[in-house]
Amino acid sequence: MSLEFCRQVLSLDPGIRFAGVANPGGKLLAAEYREGLSPLLDRNEVELAVARTVLHAMEDDEALQGKLGKTAYSITTCxxxxxxxxxFHDKHRRILLVSFDTSARPGPIIRKKILPLINSELGWK
Structure with missing residues (x-):
């Protein structure tokens, strides 16, 4: 996934602040902020947060997938x-990280806009 993919995610809804793609090791492969936005975290803090988030997501998914099924998405409200x-549930096991304004409704945005984009990007229906 590329910077262009992150830009496509940002274009899906005005409530999206940030879109990034990370590998299973927690390394950020591509990322983009909404134009004109002042990030809440500096670059080092973003990298640390991405690593922690990805590792936590991967551990949860592996530990519970057999009984609960694959994780579709997870939302945290701060x-x-x-x-x-x-x-992504692809062979590369990448994860999309998205941040939203507090007034946004992430669930519907993910289900109606982001998941279809991912499926299209991966060639799935």
């Missing part, structure tokens, strides 16, 4: 931002 992780 005081200043809402964050979501969306696994």
């Amino acid at each position: 005081e200043k931002v809402k964050r979501a992780t969306v696994p």
